[in-house]
Amino acid sequence: MRFSGGIARHKDRLSVLAHRGRQALARARLRVSDDPAPLGWLIAVSTILAIILLPLLVIFYLALTPTENIWPHLSTTVLPNVLFDTLVLALGVCTISICVGTSAAWLVTMYRFPGRAIVDYLLVLPLAMPTYIVAYCYVDLFDYAGPVHAMVDQLFGWKNPKQSWLPEVRSLPSAIFILASVLYPYVYLTARASFVQQSVCALEVARTLGRTSMGTFWSVALPLARPAIAAGTVLVLMESLNDLGAVQHLGIDTFSASIYATWLQRSNLSGAAQLASVLLVFITLILLLERWARRGAQSHHTTGRYRAIPLERLEGWHGYVALMLAALPFLLGFAMPVLVLLQHASEHVSEALDSGFLKAVGDSLLVSSAGAIATVAVALTIAYARRISSHPTFKSAVWLSGLGYAAPGTVLAIGLLFSLGSVDSWINTRSESVLGISSGQIFSGTVFAIIIAYVIRFCAVAMANLDAGLQRISPNLDAAARALGETRLTTFWRVHVPLLLPALGAAALLVFVDSMKELPATLLLRPFNFETLATHVYDLVALEQFERAALGSLAIVAVGIIPVLLLHQTVSSGRAGHTATSIWKKQKRFAATNAAHS
Amino acid sequence: MTTFVGALLRLVHMTSTAILTVAFFTISNIVLTPASWADGNVNIYSYREPTLVKPLVDAFQKETGIKVNMIYAKSGLIERLQAEGKNSPADVLLTNEFGLLTQAKTGGVTQPIVSKTLSTAIPAKLRDSENHWFALTRRARVIYASKDRVKIDSIRYEDLADPKWRGRVCTRSGQHTYNVALIASMIAHQGPDKAKSWLNGLKNNLARKPAGGDREGVRDIFAGVCDLAVGNSYYMAAMMRNPKQKPWADAVKILFPNADGRGTHVNISGAALAAHAPHSANGIRFIEFLASKPAQKIYAELISEYPVVEGVEVSDIVKSWGALKADPLPLEKIGELRSRASRMVDEVNYNAGPNS
Numbered sequence: 018m019r020f021s022g023g024i025a026r027h028k029d030r031l032s033v034l035a036h037r038g039r040q041a042l043a044r045a046r047l048r049v050s051d052d053p054a055p056l057g058w059l060i061a062v063s064t065i066l067a068i069i070l071l072p073l074l075v076i077f078y079l080a081l082t083p084t085e086n087i088w089p090h091l092s093t094t095v096l097p098n099v100l101f102d103t104l105v106l107a108l109g110v111c112t113i114s115i116c117v118g119t120s121a122a123w124l125v126t127m128y129r130f131p132g133r134a135i136v137d138y139l140l141v142l143p144l145a146m147p148t149y150i151v152a153y154c155y156v157d158l159f160d161y162a163g164p165v166h167a168m169v170d171q172l173f174g175w176k177n178p179k180q181s182w183l184p185e186v187r188s189l190p191s192a193i194f195i196l197a198s199v200l201y202p203y204v205y206l207t208a209r210a211s212f213v214q215q216s217v218c219a220l221e222v223a224r225t226l227g228r229t230s231m232g233t234f235w236s237v238a239l240p241l242a243r244p245a246i247a248a249g250t251v252l253v254l255m256e257s258l259n260d261l262g263a264v265q266h267l268g269i270d271t272f273s274a275s276i277y278a279t280w281l282q283r284s285n286l287s288g289a290a291q292l293a294s295v296l297l298v299f300i301t302l303i304l305l306l307e308r309w310a311r312r313g314a315q316s317h318h319t320t321g322r323y324r325a326i327p328l329e330r331l332e333g334w335h336g337y338v339a340l341m342l343a344a345l346p347f348l349l350g351f352a353m354p355v356l357v358l359l360q361h362a363s364e365h366v367s368e369a370l371d372s373g374f375l376k377a378v379g380d381s382l383l384v385s386s387a388g389a390i391a392t393v394a395v396a397l398t399i400a401y402a403r404r405i406s407s408h409p410t411f412k413s414a415v416w417l418s419g420l421g422y423a424a425p426g427t428v429l430a431i432g433l434l435f436s437l438g439s440v441d442s443w444i445n446t447r448s449e450s451v452l453g454i455s456s457g458q459i460f461s462g463t464v465f466a467i468i469i470a471y472v473i474r475f476c477a478v479a480m481a482n483l484d485a486g487l488q489r490i491s492p493n494l495d496a497a498a499r500a501l502g503e504t505r506l507t508t509f510w511r512v513h514v515p516l517l518l519p520a521l522g523a524a525a526l527l528v529f530v531d532s533m534k535e536l537p538a539t540l541l542l543r544p545f546n547f548e549t550l551a552t553h554v555y556d557l558v559a560l561e562q563f564e565r566a567a568l569g570s571l572a573i574v575a576v577g578i579i580p581v582l583l584l585h586q587t588v589s590s591g592r593a594g595h596t597a598t599s600i601w602k603k604q605k606r607f608a609a610t611n612a613a614h615s
Numbered sequence: 616m617t618t619f620v621g622a623l624l625r626l627v628h629m630t631s632t633a634i635l636t637v638a639f640f641t642i643s644n645i646v647l648t649p650a651s652w653a654d655g656n657v658n659i660y661s662y663r664e665p666t667l668v669k670p671l672v673d674a675f676q677k678e679t680g681i682k683v684n685m686i687y688a689k690s691g692l693i694e695r696l697q698a699e700g701k702n703s704p705a706d707v708l709l710t711n712e713f714g715l716l717t718q719a720k721t722g723g724v725t726q727p728i729v730s731k732t733l734s735t736a737i738p739a740k741l742r743d744s745e746n747h748w749f750a751l752t753r754r755a756r757v758i759y760a761s762k763d764r765v766k767i768d769s770i771r772y773e774d775l776a777d778p779k780w781r782g783r784v785c786t787r788s789g790q791h792t793y794n795v796a797l798i799a800s801m802i803a804h805q806g807p808d809k810a811k812s813w814l815n816g817l818k819n820n821l822a823r824k825p826a827g828g829d830r831e832g833v834r835d836i837f838a839g840v841c842d843l844a845v846g847n848s849y850y851m852a853a854m855m856r857n858p859k860q861k862p863w864a865d866a867v868k869i870l871f872p873n874a875d876g877r878g879t880h881v882n883i884s885g886a887a888l889a890a891h892a893p894h895s896a897n898g899i900r901f902i903e904f905l906a907s908k909p910a911q912k913i914y915a916e917l918i919s920e921y922p923v924v925e926g927v928e929v930s931d932i933v934k935s936w937g938a939l940k941a942d943p944l945p946l947e948k949i950g951e952l953r954s955r956a957s958r959m960v961d962e963v964n965y966n967a968g969p970n971s
Contacts, residue, residue: 094961160831161823162838162863177839179782179822187824268788268826270966281690282790283957284718373665438698445702458702462695541691545658545684545704559689560664561830564859 058402062414065395069421069473072432073297079435080294083287087279091288095275099292102189103271106264107257109193110200114253117197117346118204119246123234124343126212129328130336136343141206141585143199143350145577147534149262150554150570151199152192153563154354156266157361159186192267196260198350200253205346206584207249211242217326230329244310251307258300259425261537262555272296273425277537280431293428300423308416355574361567369568377553377569384464384539384549385532388471389525395472396479396524401513404487405505418480421473426537433470433542437461463544470538475531479524486520487513526580533576657897658684660692661709663884667918668709674913675904681897696724696889705889706898712792713883714799716748717950725887730899736906736924740945741883750883750946751905752920755848755939756797757879759833759867764842772801772872772880775843776816782969784820785832785841789965790957793829793847793882798959799952800880803944807955815963824968830854830863837866847882848939852919852932869936878942884920 124130125137143151159165161178163186175181184191215238223233239246257271264274272292280289331339362369399418403411421429437460444459460466490513498508514521536551543552550569557566661668665687672683686692686705693715696703708725710716719725725747733742733749741750758770775784786794802810822841832844833854844867854864871879886902888895904910911927914920919930921939928934960966 090958090961094958094964098964098967160834160838161840162834166838179840185823187826266826268824268966268968277690278790280694282788282792282795283961284954286694434695434698438700438702441702442700458699458704461699461702462704540688541695543686543688545686547686556665556687556689559828560666561828 055406058398058406059408059410061398062402062411065398066414066417068469069418069476071436072429072473073420073424075432075436076290076293076297076428079287079290079431083291085285085287087283087285087288088291091279091292095270095279096292096295098270099272099275102269103258105189106193106196106269106271107254109190110196110257111250111253113193113197114201114204115246115250118201118206118249119208119239119242121201121343121346122205122208122212123238124339126209126326127230127234127329128331128339130331130339130343132340132344136340136347138582138585139344139347139351141202141581142347142578144202144206144581144584145530145574146199146351146354147262147536147551147573147577148196148199148256148260149266149536149558150358150573151350151354152195152263152266153554153558153566153570154357155191155195156186157357157563158353159183159191187268189269192264192269195267196257196263197253198346200256201346201350202581203252203256204246204249207245207252208242211245212238213326215241247307247310251303254303255300255423258296258423261425261427266558273427273537276425277427280427286431289431293425293431297424297428301420304419304423355571358567358571358574361564362571365564366568369565372557372562372565373548373553374568374572377548377550378572380547381533381549381551384467384471385529387464388468388475388532389529391468392472392475392479392528393483393521393525396476396483397517397521399476400480400483400487401509403484415480415484419477422475422477424474426470426474426535426539427541429470429473430538430541433466433473433538434461437466437469461542464547466542466544467539470542471528471532471535474535474538475528478527478531482520482524482527483517486517490516523580523583526583530577530580533573654894655680655897656682656684657894657901658704658706659686659709659901660696660705660707660889661685661687662689662692662715663687663709663711670913670917671905671910674910675901678904679900681900683901693719693722693724697722701891703889703891704893706892706894707901708887708889709884710886711884712796713750713885713946714792714796714950714953716743716883716885716887717947717953719887720747724890726890726892726895728888728899728902730903732903733899733906738923738925741923744947748885748887749902749906750885750923751911752884752914752918753881753923753941754884754920755871755879755881755941756793756845757848758870758872759836759844759846759851760870761836761842762866762868765868768870769875770843770870770872771876772797773813775820775845776813778816778820780820780843782820782822783842784817785822785835785844786817786825787828787832787845788825789814789818789960794845795953795956795960796882796949797845797880798956799949800942800944802952802956802959803948804877807959811959811963814959814965818963818965819969821969825966830860833867834860834863837863848921848933848936849919851936852930855932871937871939873942874940877944878940881921881939881941883923883946 121140125133125140157163166178166181166183169175169183170178170181173181219237219241220233223237224230228236259273260271261273261277264271265277272295276289276292276296279285279292283289330336396418399411399414402408403415424432441458441461445457448454460469494512494516495508498512499505503511533549534551535549536555539549540552540555543549548556550573554566554569554573557563557569659668659672665685668685668687672685675681676683688695692708696705696708696719699705703724708719710719720743727746728749729746734746737749741753742748758772758775760767760770774780788794789798798810798814801813804810805813823835829844829846829850830853832841832846833850835841836844848869851864851867851869854860873879886905888898888902892898906924908924908927911922911924915922915927915933916930919933921929921933
């Protein structure tokens with residue numbers, strides 16, 4: 018009796034506690050979402066936005082205040098070619114990337130064939146290959162004086178390589194092929210992530226209703242994966258518009274290349290800014306279009322339970338054909354260029370070391386890690402501000418901060434050079450009149466300028482990771498922490514940061530590698546005696562000494578492989594209930610320990 | 616109370632962030648800039664490539680003890696000087712081309728150099744009339760011709776537009792400064808209309824899209840793609856020294872265009888003193904060093920260019936190509952016509968290549 022009474026009392030107390038807990042939770046939850054915008058955050062986020070958008074606004078300013086108006090000339094002679102080349106290149110690269118990326122993802126997700134697990138990894142590796150390096154390799158191989166021409170021409174007895182049926186490597190079709198061979202993994206990754214997460218039920222219903230496995234792909238899986246494929250395609254598009262090194266080497270007049278040429282060869286800054294403005298407007302429209310196309314496009318699973326996707330086995334020679342097809346993009350986008358690099362690098366190690374390779378490694382590591390830390394800090398500030406407040410500034414900040422990713426490096430460099438230059442001279446005038454000494458260069462012409470360029474350029478990359486990471490942390494955890502007496506700051510420090518660590522690490526790594534690869538902005542902004550691996554490679558290639566640049570190129574590729582494989586890991590293991598992601602595990606463990614403590 | 620503590624914490628957080636940021640800026644400045652601002656330094660912005668400049672820089676550092684800081688870039692340095700304005704750390708601008716020197720002068724990023732040494736060493740036609748810049752070397756824009764397939768021994772630039780060379784000529788991008796200067800000289804000699812139809816003719820004679828560098832033109836002659844290629848003279852020596860490129864050089868002979876007429880188009884490399892040079896004395900000393908006989912000897916032997924100082928001989932390789940008769944057209948005339956030439960390249964759509 019006493020015993021059961023005790024239980025009853027205990028139950029009462031528990032229910033009171035539970036009630037109080039619920040109330041506290043509700044209050045805390047209220048505070049989490051409905052807090053008015055905290056002033057500190059508002060100031061921080063607005064400052065960041067100003068820094069990110071200023072260089073882009075400078076471009077429009079320069080475009081509208083020409084000293085010598087070259088626009089009539091540009092719009093009649095240069096622009097038609099540029100529009101044609103850019104559009105054909107972008108459309109071509111996107112089309113190939115969609116076809117290759119999506120079909121490879123479907124093959125790997127749904128079928129079992131020999132070597133499937135390895136191919137799954139290999140298919141993402143081309144992402145580690147910067148576009149300019151793959152272009153150098155292909156030109157080296159397929160140029161008229163290159164080994165492929167020598168072999169084929171001899172085989173067919175052609176005296177003049179122009180009689181050969183081999184396509185010209187410096188042409189628009191080749192450029193499309195070369196860019197697509199390293200950019201398709203963006204679509205592969207997003208499509209694969211989407212296929213992996215699709216409900217088996219939907220696919221099986223289609224099969225029971227009489228669709229073939231191909232029919233299921235066309236009528237169910239592909240429409241469901243459309244938003245993901247579109248997101249990957251936008252990345253491909255941005256990269257092709259952004260590229261400078263490859264299109265210059267291949268002699269293609271895209272926007273990026275002619276902005277560079279108009280500024281530095283036609284010596285007309287405002288003309289370059291005018292072309293850049295056209296491009297920026299164009300890119301903003303694409304981004305808006307993508308957002309619009311995604312609106313409300315959500316699909317839900319029919320059940321909360323997940324089954325492993327039943328793999329269809331491809332028997333006999335079918336399996337080997339599948340293997341060959343799936344491995345082909347990897348061979349073209351990674352294996353072949355890496356072989357070219359390895360051959361040159363092994364033959365010219367000492368020359369490469371003499372030409373400043375080690376210095377370039379040091380400078381690269383320094384500036385890329387600084388860039389990664391700064392970018393992650395900036396992205397975290399914005400993403401976190403949006404989490405704790407629904408103020409519209411924070412919402413638009415997430416989107417606006419991504420604009421820098423869309424701006425070609427050349428454009429960004431012009432904008433930064435002039436905005437930082439005027440900030441410096443503003444400070445200088447003040448310091449001379451007040452202190453009587455010149456402050457010299459504080460921002461422009463220092464490593465700082467390059468770091469800002471990386472922050473602006475790659476904020477979107479870090480943001481995507483952190484925003485997703487933060488969204489995965491349930492607001493209940495904030496509420497619980499606050500109800501247990503933590504302040505917002507300690508909640509951030511003791512709850513969010515530990516949970517976010519994988520996302521923070523991934524974001525920093527991605528930005529680090531992107532910074533290592535970044536070429537145009539680094540090229541134009543670098544300070545004295547400074548050389549990253551990317552500029553080192555570019556300079557040597559400009560001097561027609563690609564052999565010496567091979568070692569530097571290999572280093573960039575090798576560093577790039579690590580995050581690419583990590584990225585792949587999170588994507589292919591993304592099936593909920595199937596294999597838990599590390600973040601998910603940590604979150605559960607955290608919840609468990611928390612429960613134990615209270 | 617809790618809100619007060621929270622506000623306080625927030626304040627601490629914000630200020631610490633601010634401090635960290637400021638510390639970061641300061642450190643990045645202390646670590647990275649002071650070397651170039653201190654006395655006993657000279658800061659160079661160089662369009663010329665590291666391999667060519669480095670031997671000269673080493674010799675200068677050894678002789679004077681002045682530390683040389685470099686920024687190398689193929690393009691964009693004048694634009695950077697303009698953006699930096701009065702704050703620019705640059706003392707000396709080295710260019711691989713004459714047009715860049717005039718562009719620097721008109722762009723307001725240079726200042727007159729008062730140096731008796733330079734004015735006596737370098738002839739008047741190879742320096743700016745107001746002493747804003749000085750030439751340091753000369754090079755000829757020659758035509759490389761296939762030894763096997765081209766039988767002639769003299770040629771004019773005008774011949775490049777002759778239909779008999781259809782599909783047989785290689786050049787680099789028409790917007791490259793070397794080509795822009797050559798086209799400007801054609802405009803100066805023939806007037807804009809004739810020059811334009813010449814450029815159009817040349818475009819139709821191209822064997823491939825104009826891209827890559829001068830050496831790739833020679834390589835494509837070796838490969839059999841084209842029979843003529845336009846390029847600077849010193850590349851020949853560079854290719855002969857490079858084991859991989861030696862066969863390319865062996866496949867061609869050098870023709871000095873218009874040798875029987877007005878002379879071959881000659882470009883210069885040179886130096887200018889930056890308008891806001893923080894170490895102008897060191898800067899002038901550096902340029903004087905480059906115009907000294909030992910440095911000119913390095914230019915002649917290592918880079919195989921034509922020296923600008925009396926009494927310094929060209930290298931044996933350069934001698935073997937025969938004498939150079941230079942086009943007497945004043946450099947300033949070419950400078951004035953550069954932007955016209957650059958537009959002409961767009962007007963004939965040169966860079967789209969043949970059949971466009």
